[in-house]
Amino acid sequence: MAANVIDDLEAEQLRLESVLSRLVPADWLAPSAAAGWTIADVALHLAQTDEAVAATVHGDGNAIEWQRLGSTVDEAMAALVAADRTDPAVVFDRWRAARRACVEALRAADPGQPVRWVTNWIKPRTLATTRLAEHWAHALDIATPLGIDYPDTMRLRHIAWLGHSTLPYAFRLTGLPTVPVFCDLTAPDGSSWQFGDPAAENVIAGDAGAFCRVGAQRLDPEASGLQTKGPYAAEALRVLRNYAAV
Template sequence: MVIDLRDEVASVLPILDGLARADWQTPTPAVGWNVHDQVSHLAHFDHLTRLSIQSPVEFASLRDGLTDLQAYIDGIGRGNQWRDGEATTAWWRSENRELRDAATVAEPSTRVPWFGPPMSLASKLTARIVETWAHGQDVADTFGVTREPTARLAHVARIGVLAFANSFRTRGLSVPDANIRVELSAPDGFSSWSWGPEDADESVVGDAKEFCLVVTQRCHIADTALVVRGQNAQRWMTIAQAFAGQPGVGRSPNKTVPKA
């Protein structure tokens, strides 16, 4: 897990290293977020994750002192504007390295506090991989850069499937009592990943990257070739959300179509 996190970060850094000063203020496909906001967010939450591992009491104190979590998240980019692009990249490199060091020496059975229920160390690292991939995709799309899909997408896809219920609950909707089969073509071109019963009445079938783009709300389902069968599966794919917190605004059809 630590190695996959390292490699996911490494897939984004070459894009950042080539940016001019003005590029950092370029709006990304995520409404209200520029490139600087995206990278500052990743650096800050790598820092908080390390804090939750190494100093859970200190993290809990910070968390419990917040009156508005969304306002706190929205303020990260603005609060770090004093760092230029080079300093922001260096900050993220440092925070991610320290997080990986902390995770490497931590007991594998460690459960860490977070803004919701406590999480296993493995789950928390998986969440960092997912977030790094998603925000990295925003940066890549901003500059028309194509990142080759890798086996690390299995982490993103798995979280996307596990977040089925959350996708409904976060919107105040009842969770459908449905069996849905997810079958995805892996990036290697010959293997596949699947979840759910083989005889399920409903299904989502297609390319792993496209599924990951949809569940992280980086692409609208209409802009993919995913084959969705069943009413509940259709509803899910229009609101799928592989991250916690308030309902995401998602993307409009054809607004941003990431390169395949």
């Protein structure tokens, strides 16, 4: 994971802010690609979770009582959005303030001191990486249904790193053997990103954007065009997620 992940998180937030700033009122109330949520709901979710980042980095625990709101994190997030809906202009202003507070908190945090996030303890730079993954995925949820171009950038390297790094966690969650996986991915500029041991028996190869989308559950593995080799490579691709755990 590159040292400038917080800078790249801020850059991704700025790109999303540029998209949101151009929306007309009807766009905000249009369905997003996140099931059951409007565009405004997606922005509200990002505001709520960016606020939670600042709170947890500053020592206020999880900031959001996840378990009180639902039996799963997804249920909790849906309940939080449903309880907090308001005018889209208010949502936009709230997110802009929250995303700045999030970045400021991450920059000021002790890089060696883990913080609590959802059910895990992770270091601030890993948390920044999960926030980058979250903003990128939800930006797709906003841009795609509105027909707005949102091309892949080299910032995806952080997200690809996260997906590969959390494969052991994904294996454990699903009861699969924790086996080494080598990823040979093609970056947006055509260069190669490699993660893991090249001698590993299990290999995933192909487009980095597709790999990140599979990890974000925005693309079915079978439709990704990614190639797998080895006894557990296809299973690794199936359980791949951009988890907030390393």
